[in-house]
Amino acid sequence: MNITELIIVTLVKVLIIVNVILVAVAYLVYFERKISAWAQNRIGPNRVGWRGSLQPFADIFKLALKEDIVPDNADKKIHALAPVIALLVALSTYAVIPFGPDLIIKDYNIKLLVADVNMGILFVLALTSLGVYSITLAGWSSGSKYSLLGGIRSAAQMISYEVSMGFSIAGVLLLSESLRPVAIVEAQSGWMWNAILQPIGFITFVVSAFAETNRLPFDLPEAEPELVGGFHTEYSSMKFAGFFLAEYANMIIASALIVTLYLGGWQIPYIEKLGLNPILETLLCFGAFLFKLAALLFFFLWVRWSLPRFRYDQLMNLGWKVMFPLSLINIIWVALLIMVFGL
Amino acid sequence: MSANPKRKRLKDLNFWERIYIPEIVKGLSLTLRTMFKPKFTMEYPEVRFDPPGSYRGRPVLVEEENGVERCVACGLCSRVCPALAIEVQASETELEKERYPEKFEINMLRCIFCGFCEEVCPEEAIVMSKDYELAFTNREEAIYGKDKLLVPVKDLRDRIDFLRQYK
16 A cells, blocks of 8 residues: 555545444434333424434534623633533544554455544543543533532543543553554454453443543533533533533543443454454454443443533542552452463 | 531441442442333324323313303302403393303413312303313413313313212
8 A cells, every 4th residue: 555545545444434423323312212202101302303213413503693692701712722622532533543453455455444643542541540630621611610620620530531531441451462442452352352351440440431431420511500501601502512522532532442342342352263255354343442332432421311410529439549559459360360370 | 518527327338338339330220220111201292292181281161062151150250250350241131040141251360270260150151171281371371261262062061060079
């Protein structure tokens, strides 16, 4: 492949991924509403299109028509910048997450990820940490007490959970001996999924992922009953839509990360023993990735409609006194696995 | 928040409850089971709620089979109405009942559906119907005259039976 082909292929991949993510986010909102309805014995949106399947587009259309209100004592530039940061972070993280094994068509070898970076996991960690800025800046620049409280909460929450998240990832990195997402996936061949090898790390990572994406039971920055919507109280129209989109896009990232790091990525255990056509096998693996992703996203929504919100002090207790020590124990456990079984 | 650390809570959590996870699984299984249960939602414009006899919809005047209203224009309903929604103007008639309402108006913007008019009526002439679909586009439209208030007695059977049984 020469350089022009490389650029074209990469651009096409970027285009496809961004569009797919945006549509996926729209439908995630739809399913959020549906699942909340089902969990409460309701039907949910069912008027726009077949069983309400066009509802997300109606929602977006409505948001686009709304007046964009900026409060008088808001810091206008930063107020406008915050949702942009949120979206930027949410959409650029997908670059390093592999969706499937290499697709080999004739002599073309197309990798099913945008950028095979050798420090991909660091890239993801760095970008998701930037997400704190969008929320904190949004809270600070709105010129409203509720927003400010939401922003402060989010900063405190995300920083404390980032620690245990980082330590849980360290366990994965020890086993795979690489920061490349592809290498991490390949290290989990067969049933050697990290979720099975290091269940404690898996749990701490999932909990931290919930906290990182501000989903219930950790949605303290939003906390409708106390903070009127928290950091996005003063946002309306497309700026609000930006935050909304970023939240759901972050959920997809978090799920994709969990799949990549703990659930064996695209791999179906022992599929290579069936001796299938390589293209079919690739597509099956891609399907497996999507299936795992969808299952995790359902879990995210399901948890939201089952669990109540934590109190602020409980959240901090859980973060520093439970999750942090557990993630350290996990590292020791992984070290033991390597020492004793030589994995 | 109790300030006394010695005070025990009514329900102290045991070990399994304190590590959250079994409890979380319980909660999740509950919501998952609920997702497959039949739904309560009534899809309104297609499916309409058919209220029981005890339902208090908009008040209406009972019209006998011969097309005459039962009302004798005594004005008690208008007197008792806490929202001052009813206006009655009496007039004389050759019929046995001697009096009839020349004008009977209920301002549906004022009506609070308390049912006092029905309770006070000596002739069982004003009753609460099952009609709950009330919409107007202006204030004049909201004042219901005799044309809108008169309802044949056979359509009000449920409510009249209910009143005879419980009133």
